[in-house]
Amino acid sequence: MLETRYRAARALPLGAASRPATAGSGVSVRPAGAEARFSLRARLAAGAAPKLAGLALDAPINTVGTDGETWIARLGPDEWLVGGPEADADLLQGRIHEALAGLPHSLVDVSHRNVGIDVSGRQAAAVLNAGCPLDLSEAAFPPGSATRTLLGKAEIVLIRATAAPLYRVECWRSFSTYVHGFLNEAVFGVEGSAAH
Amino acid sequence: MLLIACPNCGKRPETEFRCGGQAHIARPADPMTVDDGGWSEHLFVRANPKGVHAERWCHIHGCGRWFNALRDTISDRFIETYPIGEQPKSGVKPGTILGTSSATQSEARA
Numbered sequence: 001m002l003e004t005r006y007r008a009a010r011a012l013p014l015g016a017a018s019r020p021a022t023a024g025s026g027v028s029v030r031p032a033g034a035e036a037r038f039s040l041r042a043r044l045a046a047g048a049a050p051k052l053a054g055l056a057l058d059a060p061i062n063t064v065g066t067d068g069e070t071w072i073a074r075l076g077p078d079e080w081l082v083g084g085p086e087a088d089a090d091l092l093q094g095r096i097h098e099a100l101a102g103l104p105h106s107l108v109d110v111s112h113r114n115v116g117i118d119v120s121g122r123q124a125a126a127v128l129n130a131g132c133p134l135d136l137s138e139a140a141f142p143p144g145s146a147t148r149t150l151l152g153k154a155e156i157v158l159i160r161a162t163a164a165p166l167y168r169v170e171c172w173r174s175f176s177t178y179v180h181g182f183l184n185e186a187v188f189g190v191e192g193s194a195a196h
Numbered sequence: 197m198l199l200i201a202c203p204n205c206g207k208r209p210e211t212e213f214r215c216g217g218q219a220h221i222a223r224p225a226d227p228m229t230v231d232d233g234g235w236s237e238h239l240f241v242r243a244n245p246k247g248v249h250a251e252r253w254c255h256i257h258g259c260g261r262w263f264n265a266l267r268d269t270i271s272d273r274f275i276e277t278y279p280i281g282e283q284p285k286s287g288v289k290p291g292t293i294l295g296t297s298s299a300t301q302s303e304a305r306a
Contacts, residue, residue: 061204061259076259077204133197133209150211150257 013115013176026123027190029183031176032116032168036089040080040096042105052082052099064146066161073146073159081146081157081170086111114157115176119183120166123190128167130186132158152182201277204259216252218242219264246270247293250284253277268294 014031042057044050049058055065055072057080064073070084070092084092089111096107119127125136131152135141146159156179157170171179198210224230224238243249249269254262266275266284270293276286288294 076261079260133211147205148258148260149208155257 013173014117014180027119027121027127027187029127029180029187030118030120031180032118034086034111035114035116036084036086036092036109036111037114037170038082038093038096039108039110040082040105041078042080042100042103043078045103050099050103052096062147063144064159064161065144071159071161073157075146075148075157081110083170113173114170115173115179117169117171117176117180117183118166119169120164122165124165124167126190127183127186128158128169130189131182132156134158151179154179154182198272198274200253200265200274202255202258202261203263203277203279204261205255208255208258212255212257214254214256216254216262219250219252243290245291248275248288248290250290252280266290270294 012031012034044058049056051057052070052072054067055070057072057074059065059072059074061074061076064071066072069088070082073081073083075081082092082096089109093107093109100107128134128151129136132149134147134149141160143160143163146157146161148155148157150156151158151169151171154171154175156175159168159170160166161168169179169183199207200210200213201207202213221238221242224234230238246269249267251265251267252262253265254260262280263277264280264282264284265277266286266288267273268275275288275294276284278284
């Protein structure tokens with residue numbers, strides 16, 4: 001009960017307001033709503049391939065799998081970031097424990113630690129590249145990629161789940177105002193270069 | 197920007213990495229037989245070669261894993277990166293001074 005009320009009272013640091021995409025600009029930066037997220041650490045045995053919610057855990061490192069609602073990003077050999085609808089947090093947790101029964105693992109609810117920001121549009125990669133030195137071209141960062149990296153001075157997890165130019169930036173809550181401000185600044189830069 | 201080849205993630209920008217000093221320093225197998233001089237040697241004394249240096253690096257803002265690298269301290273070029281617990285495959289010995297040969301021009305990925 002307490003848990004439910006705690007979740008209901010959750011305030012997003014960036015609020016629901018977003019900077020409206022100006023006409024003709026190729027990008028929009030929008031804080032994502034509340035989501036459930038889990039940090040999963042486990043050492044997979046060779047040959048074992050447990051599935052969580054129909055998504056394989058032994059996918060290559062730096063990829064993300066999604067079934068439309070739940071997504072699983074493999075960030076390292078033994079580390080995953082799992083996300084899903086906020087209402088399903090308890091359900092998701094139960095399903096993960098069930099799928100990994102018998103395998104020593106750690107599952108930490110980081111829903112409140114992380115804040116998501118969606119960067120979408122034609123110029124999304126250019127905006128991210130203002131602070132992220134990663135190669136975001138189609139060949140180097142195809143749909144289904146997800147990785148931990150840097151944006152300016154903050155550590156982020158960058159997720160590109162689909163072929164659409166839509167990137168999810170997951171950052172820590174205390175970094176969120178910095179990251180959001182940084183992205184909005186970058187939008188000005190990209191729009192400026194497009195106007196000239 | 198300098199690209200470093202992480203054994204897990206491939207070539208990534210250098211700002212995602214952190215250097216952890218000299219690699220392949222083995223803890224004494226029988227600590228009881230090591231005297232104070234030996235311990236201080238093991239704990240504090242590190243090589244600082246001009247030329248090829250074996251180092252530990254951590255992909256701290258990526259997969260979070262440690263790996264080893266052979267780096268030329270003159271040109272700052274990475275000759276090879278390889279997983280922890282393994283030996284370099286390129287055959288370049290730490291301490292050698294490389295010329296401007298082609299061996300230093302390409303980075304081999306472990």
